[in-house]
Amino acid sequence: MTHPIDLLSAFLDGELAAADQAEVANHLHGCASCAADLQGISRVRDWIRGMPVEEAPSPLLPALRPPRWAWAAASIAAAALAVGLVVTPAQTEVLDLDTLAGQHTARVVVSPGISSIRGPVAGR
């Protein structure tokens, strides 16, 4: 296999077909150059993820305003609430997978196993 530079980004995203994914992974075993490129791509993405999110300029905001039907629906909902017609749904518990991943990893690393001997990766 020639150096799969064009495929590394899709490889990181897991967007390649399974056979291509395995072929790229096999190539990465023996190619320090491509492995370094892969880490570079990964670091750039990490950096982009860490960039602050800017507020959209004001001319764009009207386009983001809710449509008229949304105001109508909100009015009906408010009226329904006022006359006690709405049954409040049960309180929703949110599954934060990052928290669950942290708790799982914390337990994994105190015992031997296939993941703990290589070092589990942060995140999910």
Next chain:
Amino acid sequence: MAKRIATLVLSALFVMPAAAGADEGLAEYLESAMDAEFHGSGVVMCTWGADSAATTYEVTRSDGMSMVQGPDGGLMFSGALTASKAGADWYALEVSEWSAWNLSDRYSLGDSTATIRLGRSATEVNVMEDGRIRARLVIDDESTVPLLTEVFGADGGVFRLAALVEFVAAPAVDMEMPESFMEHEMLMYGEPSSLLPDSAFGYRRTDTYALDGSGSQAFYSDGLFSFSLFEVGRGAAPGDFADGSSFEVEGATYTRIVTASNVWVHWRSPERSYVLVGDLPPDHIEAVLSELPRPGTRGVVMRWLSRLFG
């Protein structure tokens, strides 16, 4: 180390009774590999059907501490303490207690051959499960670190691959845990759920921890692979699973997410909501799921009562 691995394998194959000896050799390797000191960088990938994910990571282990750096952040481990970094702050999570580790007798050491990997002397070892290869490890002879780990699914295809592409044995590094943490939480023992079995497909429930609120984390392990089963209120919102893939086990539908290190499965039984996360291969997951509470819905009356009274 070459001698040590050779001794382990030879004792497994020729000296001790097949199953018991093999287990001891593999168990001894897994225990010793946890303490091996090294620095490396590598790639880990996971594939289940059409779903796959990959990531790179760097790992350093020295003086009983480990540091793992990946695209999603950094982790440090020391004993029962795990520290994760978010921005400039460190957050600590400490496991209060845990059960002794045991390796299932379904695993044994298979053939081993000498090889060279990353320019170093290494030994390729097959881990067998009921007569077929479940995993292949390429172990650095000097340090006992696995330079390559491949886990195979039931079809013989690679389910997870972790390969180091840079490696330094016994690095001269000075690692220190952060002096203070923004938060320091303890993972405390909790009551086991009456809905969950003590074991599922050979995975033993070793520990149960209480979650904030009314949930629990049950940790299951067969010594080689492991998973946590989070049991929470049925109304828990699985927003992250919205883009997951559906799959069926014995006619019941589940949702899965594949990440580089883990596989996640979500479902709702009539009583509770479940999230399973672990490193076990797909055929094990399917066998485990068939022994856990099944997906199902509640009747209309129960849904209304739940909405009214929570």
